[in-house]
Amino acid sequence: MRKPSPLAIILIICLITGLISACSRSDNRTEKLHQSQLLALGTLIDISLWDVEDTLASQAIHDIDTRLHELHHDWHSWQAGRLHDINTALAQGQAIELDDVELALLQQAQQLAAQSQQLFNPAIGRLISLWGFHSDNPEGPPPEAHAIQKLLTQQPRMSDLIFSNHTLRSNNNTVQLDVGAFAKGYAIDQAIAILQNQGINNAIVNAGGDLRAIGRHGQRPWRIGIRHPQQAGIIAALEIQGNESVFTSGNYERFYQYKGQRYHHIIDPRSGYPGSNTLSVTVIHANAATADAAATALLIAGPQHWRDIARQMGIDQAMLIDQQLTVYMTPAMAQRVQLKQNLKSIIEET
């Protein structure tokens, strides 16, 4: 057999080069991406870091783990901790001293509640407890109508909180704080601050599906998929570079069934019952705590009023999906996301 021609030799070289570049392509990806997972806040926290040395990454993740466990303990809605102490004082009509961090967290929650016209209302801890959601395994029966009505007439609101320097008190002793619709966002903001303080500027912190991303994935933006609220797979995709949080509230997240009826955990503070007709709301905003509170408020507001509440909360990128799988988007959101499925979509000015 004659020797291969120069043409064939070139072909062999091309094949080998292609193989090596394809291999190095996947190797580069895994080398520079540092992924780890921890259990905190009652959920799984995924941390992705781009191009960070192992020792620095390990230290940062350790610090985040410590901080998230502190927050989980301090602000747990139904276990002993700092929030429990604050709620005890409020129920007894007593004043309580707050440190800087506690003061900042509660004042931010109070401001967001006011902007949302009290649809984000962390003062209704009693109502959420009445519905049985202050439990690891919520179950029925749902509360009696008169018990709900009694709590509603007492109108516990964040505006009942009176701050005087570092002292907190309330004239309404039915106020019981539950920061569940806000704490995850607050915790993610804290985790990102820890990373930035250590000089890490390209990262994603994802806590049980809600996330904040900073920087980039090397030469390209971070790619985010938004999961379909009713079936497996992705409903929308978007890219992030810089500093943005993506939060989704859905009526499928925590719920229980009682006598064939489904009751989810996002309680409308106006009616005292779980909000209806909205499947999920996704909000993009730089601050994770704001995105978290807004996603809850817009879900409660529903397709009729979500635009007004978004505007008042300073949210210009939001997407609402109703029970009929109609997708409502703000114009800024529509420019960002790429819908992956053939769904009816409506773009509405806020």
Place this chain on the structure above:
Amino acid sequence: MNKTSIVTRADIIIISIAILILPWLYLHFWGDGSQGEIARIQVANQTPRLIPLHRSQRYPIDGPLGTSIIEVQNGRIRFIESPCRNKLCIHSGWLQRDAEFAACLPNLISITIAGRNPRFDSINF
């Protein structure tokens, strides 16, 4: 063999191999990732373990509560046993597409499907 031919028998063999190998190379390195090929099994605070989905096998994974059994079959993966109370992980059923996810929170074990070229860095839900 015709001595004036430009193409030798060795050329034909090399070109045939190249043509045969191309589809495999493409799928292996540049596939769109919509069909997950690898599962990332993670026990909280430990290094993740990557498992190929083309080999049918059962994997015992130890968590703080005990051993969860994870099954791989025909490119899919699922929890089949876990020492938790609600068995939500087992009810999650088969996972096979990119970014599908199931977790046993009490036993701190999660499974995520990842293509070789994942379409997404993170999933919001």
